[in-house]
Amino acid sequence: MSVSAMDIYRLLPKTNCAKCGEASCMAFATKLSEKEMDLELCTQLTPDEFDTLEDLLAPAVREVIIGKGDKTVTIGGDEVLYRYELSYYNPTAVVIDVSDDLPDNEFEERVKTIENAEFERTGEILTLDAIAVRNKSGDAAKFAAAAEKVKDAKYPLVLCSFDPAAMKSALEIVGDQNPLIYGATENNIEEMAELALQYECPLTLFVPGDLEKMKQLSHTLRAKGLKDIVLDPGTFTGEGIGDTLDNFVMIRRLAVEERDDDFRFPILGIPALLRLNSDEDDVTKGIKEATIAATLMNKYADMIILNGSEIWELIPVLTLRQGLYTDPRKPQAVDPGLYEFGEVDENSPVLLTTNFSLTYYTVEGDLKSGKANCYVLVLETEGRAVDVSVAGGQFNGKAVADLIKDTGIEDKVKTRKLIIPGLGASVSGEIEDDTGWEVAVGPRDSSAVPDYLTKME
Amino acid sequence: MDKMTQLLKLLENTKSIEINEFRMDFDELELYLMPAIQQAVQKSVETRKAISQEALVMEEFKVPIQDYPGQVAEVQLGKGTRKPVYLGGQQALYRFEEAQPNPPVVTFDVFDIPMPGLPRPIREHFEDVMESPGEWAKKAVKEYGANMVTMHLIGTGPKVMDKSPREGAQAVEEVLQAVDVPLVIGASGDPVKDPLVLEAAAEAAEGERCLLASANLDLDYRKVAKAAMDYDHAVLSWSIIDVNMQKTLNRYLMKEGLTQTDIVMDPTTCALGYGIEFSVDIMTRTRLAALKGDTDLQMPMSSGTTNAWGSREAWMKKDEWGPTDYRGPIWEIFTGLTMMLNGVDIFMMLHPTSVKLLREIGETFVNDYMTTPLPEIDNWITQLEG
Ligand code: B12
Ligand code: SF4
Numbered sequence: 001m002s003v004s005a006m007d008i009y010r011l012l013p014k015t016n017c018a019k020c021g022e023a024s025c026m027a028f029a030t031k032l033s034e035k036e037m038d039l040e041l042c043t044q045l046t047p048d049e050f051d052t053l054e055d056l057l058a059p060a061v062r063e064v065i066i067g068k069g070d071k072t073v074t075i076g077g078d079e080v081l082y083r084y085e086l087s088y089y090n091p092t093a094v095v096i097d098v099s100d101d102l103p104d105n106e107f108e109e110r111v112k113t114i115e116n117a118e119f120e121r122t123g124e125i126l127t128l129d130a131i132a133v134r135n136k137s138g139d140a141a142k143f144a145a146a147a148e149k150v151k152d153a154k155y156p157l158v159l160c161s162f163d164p165a166a167m168k169s170a171l172e173i174v175g176d177q178n179p180l181i182y183g184a185t186e187n188n189i190e191e192m193a194e195l196a197l198q199y200e201c202p203l204t205l206f207v208p209g210d211l212e213k214m215k216q217l218s219h220t221l222r223a224k225g226l227k228d229i230v231l232d233p234g235t236f237t238g239e240g241i242g243d244t245l246d247n248f249v250m251i252r253r254l255a256v257e258e259r260d261d262d263f264r265f266p267i268l269g270i271p272a273l274l275r276l277n278s279d280e281d282d283v284t285k286g287i288k289e290a291t292i293a294a295t296l297m298n299k300y301a302d303m304i305i306l307n308g309s310e311i312w313e314l315i316p317v318l319t320l321r322q323g324l325y326t327d328p329r330k331p332q333a334v335d336p337g338l339y340e341f342g343e344v345d346e347n348s349p350v351l352l353t354t355n356f357s358l359t360y361y362t363v364e365g366d367l368k369s370g371k372a373n374c375y376v377l378v379l380e381t382e383g384r385a386v387d388v389s390v391a392g393g394q395f396n397g398k399a400v401a402d403l404i405k406d407t408g409i410e411d412k413v414k415t416r417k418l419i420i421p422g423l424g425a426s427v428s429g430e431i432e433d434d435t436g437w438e439v440a441v442g443p444r445d446s447s448a449v450p451d452y453l454t455k456m457e
Numbered sequence: 458m459d460k461m462t463q464l465l466k467l468l469e470n471t472k473s474i475e476i477n478e479f480r481m482d483f484d485e486l487e488l489y490l491m492p493a494i495q496q497a498v499q500k501s502v503e504t505r506k507a508i509s510q511e512a513l514v515m516e517e518f519k520v521p522i523q524d525y526p527g528q529v530a531e532v533q534l535g536k537g538t539r540k541p542v543y544l545g546g547q548q549a550l551y552r553f554e555e556a557q558p559n560p561p562v563v564t565f566d567v568f569d570i571p572m573p574g575l576p577r578p579i580r581e582h583f584e585d586v587m588e589s590p591g592e593w594a595k596k597a598v599k600e601y602g603a604n605m606v607t608m609h610l611i612g613t614g615p616k617v618m619d620k621s622p623r624e625g626a627q628a629v630e631e632v633l634q635a636v637d638v639p640l641v642i643g644a645s646g647d648p649v650k651d652p653l654v655l656e657a658a659a660e661a662a663e664g665e666r667c668l669l670a671s672a673n674l675d676l677d678y679r680k681v682a683k684a685a686m687d688y689d690h691a692v693l694s695w696s697i698i699d700v701n702m703q704k705t706l707n708r709y710l711m712k713e714g715l716t717q718t719d720i721v722m723d724p725t726t727c728a729l730g731y732g733i734e735f736s737v738d739i740m741t742r743t744r745l746a747a748l749k750g751d752t753d754l755q756m757p758m759s760s761g762t763t764n765a766w767g768s769r770e771a772w773m774k775k776d777e778w779g780p781t782d783y784r785g786p787i788w789e790i791f792t793g794l795t796m797m798l799n800g801v802d803i804f805m806m807l808h809p810t811s812v813k814l815l816r817e818i819g820e821t822f823v824n825d826y827m828t829t830p831l832p833e834i835d836n837w838i839t840q841l842e843g
Contacts, residue, residue, distance in 0.1 A: 082745075084738035099843060119778075121730065138839050160838050185835075209831055212518040219515045240831045242821030245798075246553040253521040262515065273834055276841055287787055291814050294791045298737075298798040307843055312779030315770060316729060316787045320795065323734040358731070362769075447769070 003056055005033040011053050013044045032057060060256040061302070063090065064202050064228045064266050066130060066180045067156025073129040075230070075302040076266035081256050084328055091325040093129040093303040094293075094317060095158055097272055099136040100146035107149060113309050115154045119318055122332070123361040126318040128155065132182070132305050133170070135161030144169035151177075158182055158305070162206075164191035175199035182206070182268075183232060189217055193224050201228075204268055208234030211247060218262040230303065232268040237292055244269075245299055252300040266302035269293075275307055286313045293317050297324060331383030332357040338407040339364075342373035346414045349374045349453055351442070352400065353421060354381040354389050363446040370450020375413065377403055386423045395424060397434030404435055421446070522554045527750035529802075530717035531558065532691055532757050534605065535639030536666035542604055542639050544721060544802045545757030550748060553826040561819035562803045563812050564605035564641050565597035566763055569620070569628040570612040576772045578785045579807045590628050591635035598636045601809040602816075607641035607670070608632050613654045614645030622650075622657035629658045633665060641693070641805070643670040652680035659684035668721060671695040674706055682713035693759060695723040698735050700742055704753045711753075720756045721803065728765040729791045736760075737799050744800035757802035765792035766807065786810045794818065 009029040020041040022028040031037040039045075039053055063077040077089040096114045098107060111131060118127045131153055135143040143161055147170035150157060157179035161167050167181060176199075183204035184192035196203035203226060207214035214233060221229055233247040251267055254260040271292035275285050286308045293304050297320055306317075326332060336355045341364075353363045355378050367374065379399060381389035389395035400418075404410065416437045420428060422444030432439045443452055531546035546558040571587040582601075586592035590608060597603040610625040612618040629642055642658045644651035655669045669685055671693035672678035685692045694710055696703035703724055710720055724743055727736045740758060747755040765771055771788035772781060789811040793804045797819055806812050821829070 082738075082741050083734065084742060097841075099841075134838055134841070136839055136841065162836075162838060208834055209827070215518045216515070219513070223513060234831075234834055236831045236834065238817075238832060239821055239824075239829045241818055242552055242824055243827055243829060243831060246551065246826050249551055250521055250553060258519075258521055260516070261513075270837070272841060273832075273837055275843070276832065276834065276837060283783060287783060287790070287810065288814065290787055291790055291794065291818070294794050295798065295818060298795055307841065310779060311777070312783045312787070315778060315784065316791050319730045319770070320733070320791055323730065323732075324737070326734060328734070328738065445769075447773070 003033055005030040007056065008032050008053065011049060011056065012042065013049075015044060017044060019043055058264075059089070060259065060264060061252070062227070062229075062265050064180075064230060066093075066158070066178060066202060068176075068178045071154070071156050071177065073156050078252075078300075078302075079256070081252060083324065087327040087329060088325050090302065091321050092297050092301055094314070094321065095130040095132045095303060095305045096128060096309050097132040097134050097160070097305050097307050098146070098150070099134050100139075100142045101137040104149075107146070110309070111150060111153055117309065117311065117314055119311070119315050120365070121319060121322060121361070122357045123334070123364075124322065126322060128314070130156045130158055130180075130303075132158040132160055135159075135163065135166050135170075138163065138166075140166040140169045143167075144173055146170070147173040150174070156180075158204075162188055164188050164195060167192065167195055171195060171199050171201070175201065178202070180204060180230060182230075184217070184221070186213065186217065189220060193221055193226060196226055196228075197224065202230060203228065204230040204232055206232045206234070208232075209236065209243065209247070211250060214251075215260075215262045218265070222262065229265045230268050231263070231265050232270070235270040235273045235292065235296065237271075237274040237288075241292065241295065245295065248296065248299050248301065267300055268303045268305070269296035269301035270305045271296065272305050272307035286310055289313065290317055294320055297321060333383030334360045334378065336378045336380035336403065338409055338412075339376045339378060341367045341376060342371060344373055344375055344412075346412065348413060349419060349456065350409060350413060350415070350417065351376045351419045351449070352379060352424070353377075353446075354379050354384060354386050354395065356381065356383045356385045356388075359385050363449070366446040366449055370447075372450045372453050374453060375409065377407060377409065377418075379403055386421045390424055390427060396427060397430035397432075400431050401434040404437070419449075419452075520553060523550070525549055525748040527748045527752075527755060529744075529747050529757060530720075530755050532718050532721055534641075534666055534668055534691060536689065537664040538633070538637060539639045539665050540637055541666075547748075550744070550800075552822055552824070556825050557822045559802070560823050561797050561801070561815070562604045563816055564607045564803060564805050565594075565601065565603040565812070566607050566609060566805060566807050567593045567597060567632065568609045568611050569625065570618060572611070575807070576766050576781070576785055578782050579766075582809055589631075591631040594632045594636045598638055601812060603638065603812070605639045605641060605803075606632060606636060607643055607805050608658075609643040609645075610654055610658065611645050613650060614647055615650060617645060622654045625654045626657040626661035629667075630661050633662060640665065640667040641670050642667050642690075648676040652677045652684075655681050656684040659688040659690050662690070663688040666690055668693055671723060672706065672710060674702065674709075678706070678709060679713055682710050682715055685719060686714055691719045691721060693721050693723050694756070696725065698725045698727065698732075698739050700724075700739060700746070700754070703743065704751075707753045707756065717752070717755055721759050722754070722756050723759045723761060726760040726762060726764050726792060726796055726801075728768045728771075729788055729795070730770060731764075731768055733792060733795055737795060740796060740799040740801060758796075758800055759803045760793060760796040760801040760805065762789060762793035762796065762804045762806045762811075765789040790814050 012025040014025050016024040020028045059077045061076040061078045065074050073093045074090050080086045098110050133146050143166040159170050159179050160182045181203045183206040236244045251263050254263040271289045274289045289308050290313045333355045381394040418437045419440045419442045425441045428439045529545040529547040532544045535541040543559045549555040586596050594606045612620040613625045644654040667690045669692050672681040673695040724739045765788045771785045786808045793815045
C-alpha cells in the first residue's frame with residue numbers, strides 16, 4: 001500500500017527550507033506520497049535518512065526502466081495484488097521477438113511490422129513497447145550484426161542470449177541504450193552480472209520452475225550491487241500452465257505481502273514458448289499464444305515476449321492490457337459539451353451521446369469514418385455508457401435540457417430536432433417534454449449513424 | 458563548466474570519504490540544485506548501499522500460503538438421468554495452496570429457435586442442427602465435449618415468438634432426451650414471463666437438478682426459488698456488477714428456503730474492451746469475501762462469457778483488424794479466461810475453439826503444484842523457430 005504523507009513527514013528534516021521547491025516539508029511529503037516528486041529533491045537529508053525514506057517510498061515491486069531518452073519503457077512499480085485495492089501501475093510491456101538468423105530483408109520487414117503495429121481504442125493509440133533480439137544462431141558475430149540492425153529502431157531493446165560472449169558483442173554496439181539483458185542463469189550468472197554492472201543495464205534472471213533457486217540467485221545479484229533485476233520463472237505452456245501461474249502468483253505475493261526483497265522485481269513471461277516444438281498451424285499457434293499472454297497478464301506479468309505479430313492476435317492483447325491498467329479511481333470520461341464533425345451549418349443534424357470515453361470515442365470513430373457532418377451533444381453522465389446511464393438515471397430529460405442551454409446550440413442551428421441513441425428510446429418522451437425539441441430515436445449501434453443521416457437528408 | 462567537471466570528478470572518487478561531510482561541502486558550495494550534481498550524490502549513495510549489501514542475510518524460501526476461514530460451497534448440477542457435475546468447493550484462492558476439488562465447467566449455448574443473429578463463426582459449426590434443440594445439444598456434447606448444455610428459451614419472449622411456457626418446457630424435454638449432461642435452463646429476459654417459463658420448465662425437468670437462469674431483483678424471484686425447491690433444481694442468482702446487490706439477492710433467496718448449495722451467482726460478465734475490468738474487480742472481491750467467511754457470498758460463480766460476441770471487435774468486418782474468424786473466438790476466450798483466473802466456476806460459451814482452449818487451462822486447476830511433467834525450455838533461445 002502507498003504510504004501516508006504523515007509517515008513521510010516524520011522522517012523529513014522539518015526545517016521548511018524550501019530548497020526542494022515546495023514551501024514546506026509537509027507539502028513535499030504530500031507530493032511524495034502521491035508519487036508526484038522525487039525524494040532526491042530534498043537536499044537536506046543525511047545518507048541514512050535518505051535510505052530510510054527511499055525504502056519507505058519504494059513500491060512493493062521495483063520499477064525498472066529499459067531503454068534511454070525517448071526510447072524507454074518502464075515496468076513494475078506495483079503496490080497491490082488486486083487492482084481494486086488501488087490501481088496497477090506501468091502496463092505490461094508487450095515485446096515481439098526477432099531472430100538473429102533471419103535474412104536481412106525479412107529481419108528488416110519484421111522490425112517495421114513491430115514499429116508500425118498500432119490500434120486505436122477509446123482515443124488512445126495502443127502500440128508495442130520493445131523489440132527482443134534473439135540469438136537463435138548461437139553465433140556472437142551474428143548477434144552483434146542483429147544488434148547493429150536495430151540500433152536505430154523506434155523501440156527499446158531486449159537482448160536474448162545465454163552466451164556471455166555473444167551478449168558482450170551486442171552490448172558493445174547497443175550497450176549505451178540501456179537494453180534489458182536476457183539472461184542470467186545458474187550457469188552464466190557471474191559473467192552476465194559482470195556485463196550488467198559494466199554496461200549499467202537491467203538484467204533478467206531466468207530460473208525455470210524453481211523459486212527457491214531463483215531466490216538464491218536473485219540474492220546473489222543483489223549482493224553484487226545489481227538493482228534493476230527482472231525475474232523469469234519460466235513460461236511452461238500446455239499442462240504446465242498451472243505451474244507457471246502458481247510461480248507468477250507466488251513471486252508477486254512474496255513481493256507485496258511478505259516484502260521479500262529477493263522477489264520485489266518485475267516478472268517476465270514468454271508466451272512465445274507456446275510455439276516451441278509445436279506442429280500446429282500458424283493460426284492455432286497465434287490464438288494459443290494470445291491465450292497464454294492473456295493468462296499471464298491477468299496474473300502479474302510486467303513484460304511479455306511474443307513471437308506472433310499478426311494484428312488480430314495483438315488487438316485483444318492490447319485491449320486486455322488497456323482494461324486491466326485503467327485506474328479504477330478515475331472515471332473514464334471526456335469533457336461534456338458540444339462537438340462538431342465535418343462541415344456544419346445551421347441546418348446540420350444534432351446528435352446526443354454520453355461522456356463515457358468508450359461511448360464517445362466509438363461514436364467519434366464511426367462519424368469520422370462515415371464522413372458525417374453533424375453536431376454532437378455530449379451529456380455529462382459521470383463517464384457512463386448510454387444504457388448504463390439510462391438505467392442509473394443520469395440520462396434524463398432535465399439533464400439534456402440543461403446541456404442544450406449551456407452549449408448554446410439553439411443559436412447555432414435553426415432546427416429543433418435531436419437524434420438520440422437507440423438505447424435511450426425509453427426516455428425520448430421525457431426529453432421532448434423537458435427540451436421542447438423533437439426527438440428522433442436513432443440506431444442502436446453508432447456504426448449505423450452515417451447511413452441513417454444520409455437517408456434522413 | 459570547468460569547475461563543474463572538476464567537482465564531478467571529485468565526487469566520483471568519493472568512496473572513501475565520509476558521505477556526511479561531503480554533503481556539507483556540497484551545501485556550502487550551494488550547487489545542490491544542479492541536476493548533474495544531484496545525480497552524482499545519488500550515485501555515491503548507491504555505491505555505498507551496494508557495499509553494505511554484502512552483509513545482507515537471506516531468509517529462507519517459504520511458499521506463501523494463506524489461511525482462509527471460509528470456503529466456497531459445492532453445488533451439484535445433474536441428478537436422476539443426468540451424469541452429475543460439481544461446481545465450487547474451493548478452500549483456497551490458488552492451486553499451490555490447495556488444488557481445486559472441481560475443474561471449471563463449460564456449458565454450451567443452445568436455443569429453442571434457429572437464432573438468425575448468431576455470428577457467422579458460430580453458425581458455421583451449428584448450421585445443420587439449428588432447427589432442432591435436441592440435435593444442437595447432441596452436437597455440442599458429442600463433437601465439442603460440452604460438460605453441460607444451456608437451453609435458452611428465447612422463443613418465449615413476447616417480442617420474439619411469444620411461445621407459451623408449455624412450449625418452452627417441451628424444448629427442455631427434447632434436450633433432456635437427447636443428452637445426459639446437466640442443463641442450465643434460461644428464459645428470454647422478460648421479467649414478467651420468465652418466472653412462468655422457468656416454473657413450467659422446472660416441472661418438466663423434475664429431479665434432474667438443472668440450473669434455473671435466472672433469479673434477479675427485477676422479477677418475481679420468489680417464484681423461481683419455489684420452482685427450484687419444488688422440483689429439485691438450483692438457481693442462478695444474477696446481479697449487475699454490484700457486490701451488495703449480489704449479497705441482498707442471495708439473502709432473499711436463502712430466506713425463501715434455498716441453501717448455499719442450491720445457488721450459483723452471476724455477478725455479470727462485461728466483455729473484453731467493454732468494462733472487463735469491472736468484472737475482474739467484482740469477481741475478485743466476491744471470491745475473497747467467500748474465503749474470508751462471508752456466508753452470503755460463498756456460492757460458485759458463473760460467467761455469461763458469450764457477452765463477448767456483442768463487442769464490435771468480435772463481429773465487425775474490418776480489414777485492418779484481420780479476419781473475424783480469429784478475432785471472435787479470441788474475444789470469447791479472453792473474456793472467459795479473465796473471469797476464470799479471478800474465480801469463476803462455470804462458463805456459458807458458444808464457440809468450440811474458445812471452449813477447448815479455456816478448458817485446457819482450467820483443467821490444470823485441480824492438479825497439485827509441481828506434479829505435472831514440464832516441457833523443456835532451458836534452451837528456448839536457440840530452439841524456438843521463426
Ligand atoms: C460496463 C457496464 C456497467 C459499468 C459502467 C461502465 C460505464 N462506465 O458506463 C457499471 C458496473 C458501473 C454498471 C453499472 C450499472 N449498470 Co451496467 N452495464 C455495463 C455493460 C456490461 C456494458 C456497458 C458498455 O460499456 N457499453 C458499451 C458502450 C460503448 O455502449 P453505449 O454507450 O451504449 O454506446 C453504443 C450505443 O448506445 C450507440 N450510441 C452511442 N451514442 C449514440 C448516439 C447516437 C445518436 C446513436 C444513434 C447511437 C449511439 O453506439 C454505441 C456503440 O455501439 C452493460 C451490458 C452491455 N451492454 O453489454 C450493462 C448494463 C447497461 N447495465 C445495466 C444496469 C441495470 C446497471 C445498473 C443500474 C445496475 C446497478 N448496479 O445498479 C448500474 C447503473 C449505474 C449508474 N448509472 O448509476 C443494464 C441496463 C438494463 C436496462 N437497459 O435497463 C445492462 C444492459 C446490463 C443488463 N443486461 O441488465 N454497468
Ligand atoms: S528541501 Fe527537504 S528540508 Fe527543505 S523544505 Fe524541502 S523537504 Fe523540507
